[in-house]
Amino acid sequence: MDPERPVPREVLEELLEDAHWAPSHGLTQPWRFHVFRTPESRAELAGQLVALYDRAIPGPERDPAKRAKLAGGPRRAPVVVAVVARIEPDGKIPEWEELAAVSCAAQNFMLSAHQRGLGSFWSTPPVACSRELVEWLGHAGDDGDGDDEYRALGLLYLGWPLAGEAAPRSVRAPLAERVTWHGE
């Protein structure tokens, strides 16, 4: 991605609108998006990811490559969106359905980005899925009953592909290995 080429706010709002039209059981609309688009906010996010990593991993066990990746990611992409799921506290909608709904929203976001020529990918290192990050983003980690009310589901990196750079080749197993046709 070209970190110098900004994604206009209006474009980002369209992607978020498409994400927002994802389905959800009971129309709970459990997705919450935190957009980091300015260089300052992305640097702050990078600093927080590294600080959380350092807090979680004792000094001698820290992996410099992982640490550098956390620090570098939000600087290399012009937009980072942290994805958070709100879990219905009374358990009326099972947690997995809320996570599935937010995943649908994330996929809508990425498909809409692709349609506009933007590149994106979903990144889920443990610190980006931690309760500490949820709290840093301003959501209460738990509503008092011991269960998490909000869960961080990682980061969506977004940006324009670098000029002249071919898209990475994607691979998938043959479709037939994943599909069973019943009765035919």
Ligand SMILES: Cc1cc2nc3c(=O)[nH]c(=O)nc-3n(C[C@H](O)[C@H](O)[C@H](O)COP(=O)(O)O)c2cc1C
């Ligand atoms: C829930 C989820 C979490 C992911 N986490 C990571 C990750 O932490 N690091 C990573 O390199 N790719 C991760 N990916 C995969 C990429 O987003 C992407 O799908 C992969 O690089 C393959 O690219 P393609 O889908 O264009 O073929 C994740 C995908 C999903 C759906």
